[in-house]
Amino acid sequence: MTFGILSLGPEKFIREFSVFLIFLTVILNLFVSKKEYKPKIFIVYLTLFLCITLNFLLTGPGIGDLTALMDKRGIGTWICFGLIFISYNDKRYEFFKKFIIISVLVISALALFNLVDFGSGAYRGQALSKYRVYAVNMMWITPYIFLITKNNPKLIFFRFYALFIGVFLALIIQTRSFLLIYTLVIAFDFFYTKKKTYYTVGILIAAVLFVFILISTPSLSSSLDLLMQRGTNDTRSGQLDVFISQLNFFEVIVGKGYYASYFFNGRYYPFLDNQWLLLIWWAGFIPAMAYFYLTAVIPIKLFFKKNQDYETKVEALILIIWCLACGGLAIYTIMMIDYFFFIICIIQSRLLYKFSKT
Known part of the structure; x- marks a missing residue:
């Protein structure tokens, strides 16, 4: 990149x-x-x-x-x-949207390949060295593609796949702020959803499955433990002062x-x-x-x-x-x-x- x-x-x-x-x-x-x-x-x-x-x-x-x-x-x-x-041209902007979809597929494929080959890392430094590039790029691709394709029924599974990969990578690099942003995005999506009951049930089921995957996968479980250990530690205010x-x-x-x-x-x-x-x-x-x-x-x-x-x-x-x-x-x-x-x-x-x- x-x-x-x-x-x-x-x-x-x-x-x-x-x-x-x-x-x-x-x-x-x-x-x-x-x-x-x-x-x-x-x-x-x-x-x-x-x-x-x-x-x-x-x-x-x-x-x-x-x-x-x-x-x-x-x-x-x-x-x-x-x-x-550059985005004043409608056809050019539509091409950009398609390119973003391809980007999700490429980045997720690279990330999953590295996960199989390398694992999530024994500590945060290892995870950052391997997955930070993927996680940061997905952080700014996923919210857009997840929300912009909301009304396209052909891409319903893809948009949730993109969200899953984004959250998954944020967890691997143990970045609380990314998880918070994904929460904001889901809240916005929920607000613009007509059938909120079905949406809530779907989110709960997805959350349970996601937690099950985390707990049952040793490498991901270790990432979750490290994230919990970081908790609400304030690592920035002193530097800012x-x-x-x-x-x-x-x-x-x-x-x-x-x-x-x-x-x-x-x-x-x-x-x-x-x-x-x-x-x-x-x-x-x-x-x-x-x-x-x-x-x-x-x-x-x-x-x-x-x-x-x-x-x-x-x-x-x-x-x-x-x-x-x-x-x-x-x-x-x-x-x-x-x-x-x-x-x-x-x-x-x-x-x-x-x-x-x-």
């Missing part, structure tokens, strides 16, 4: 080529789609991009460093964010730059489980507010609009969950050159297109 660290892995050239194609797609669409989106959306995106480009040029290692260029704080990630201008204590007003306004880090637990950290604070900190107030407007404000407006159609509600919900995840609801959620970020951008593109037509 495409990832920003281009210097690692034998698939380096495939990654570089795939990112090049995305760049080309974005650049071409900026011209082709100019009549499909409101001018202010282009202005906000270009403001964000120019601010981050300036930030990188002034504080980063330079354009010649490809790994840095494609890093989450590099220019490449925010070029890819330009995918928010230390981070906030080291902020200053000037850094929040203009950004601390590419190499921004803070001292915590005896060493310097460049990361934080709150992408909104992190973006403001290293990039500055203006790009953070620009991203917030495109990613949070517009989806929330569309979600709560009266008489909104179901598909738009689903797309808006995915973006709202993404915003909550960026705020600390879920780990491994970050704006970067990675498959799940592209998925979010394409869904967001459809929302921005619909917003532009209102």
